Amino acid sequence: MxxxxxxxxxxxxxxxxxxxxxxxxxxxxxxxxxxxxxxxxxxxxxxxxxxIILNEADFTDSIMASIAEYKNNHIERPQVRKKSKSFYQSALFHYSIAAAMTILLMTTGVFQSITKYAENVQSPSFKEKETSMTEGIVNKTFAWMDSLETKNKKEGK
Ligand SMILES: [Zn+2]
Structure with a gap:
């Protein structure tokens, strides 16, 4: 063997x-x-x-150092987050969200009801403006007609 x-x-x-x-x-x-x-x-x-761990304190220090290194590497991450945050704050992102929301709302029918609601809310105020303007014109016309009438009455006398 x-x-x-x-x-x-x-x-x-x-x-x-x-x-x-x-x-x-x-x-x-x-x-x-x-x-x-x-x-x-x-x-x-x-x-x-x-x-062999000759010095436990040194061993602990080396572990703490590697933890600190690990943490430092993680601290660098917020910079990446800042970058991505600026992307989230960008107009393109908001446009994308708006586009996505529009598609979502349109497909779910929420958008239609919102549009109808907006119409109902907007219309009265618009009509009010219109009527107030018309009322102003009508009142002026009446005032003019009244003055004309009184003028005619005076002249007719
Ligand atoms: Zn053997």
Whole structure:
């Protein structure tokens, strides 16, 4: 039985082997306590190579720094929002909304009722203006006719 060296097991642990080789390692591992021991040693050695938190305060600081960085990246977002807000405030946006609302109201029939309502509201005031103008003309005409009549009466006498 061919055994694997600790260096080979380290490669396995570091995932430096291709799939076929890995499968060979794994199949051997099931039936070989000697290599299982080497494998566990390799795992322990590899774990020791992982970053160790030497100073918890520094570790916390680095995490806080990355959070601050994350926040800064998020603070940049309002600028994008401002840009989009200016778009929302733009006339084009309002035109789009107005167009969309018009289509919506027209299709739902609300627009027609609004138009009718507007007509009902507008018409009396317009008629009132018209009648007041007409009344003014009529009154003036009456006044003129009265004066003419009295003139004729005077002259007729
Ligand atoms: Zn072995």
């Amino acid at each position: 061919k055994h694997y060296s600790k260096e080979e097991w380290l490669k396995y642990v570091k995932n430096e082997l291709n799939k076929d080789v890995r499968e060979g390692f794994e199949n051997h591992l099931y039936g070989c306590d000697q290599c299982l021991d080497l494998y566990l040693q390799a795992v322990a050695e590899e774990e020791s190579h992982l970053p």
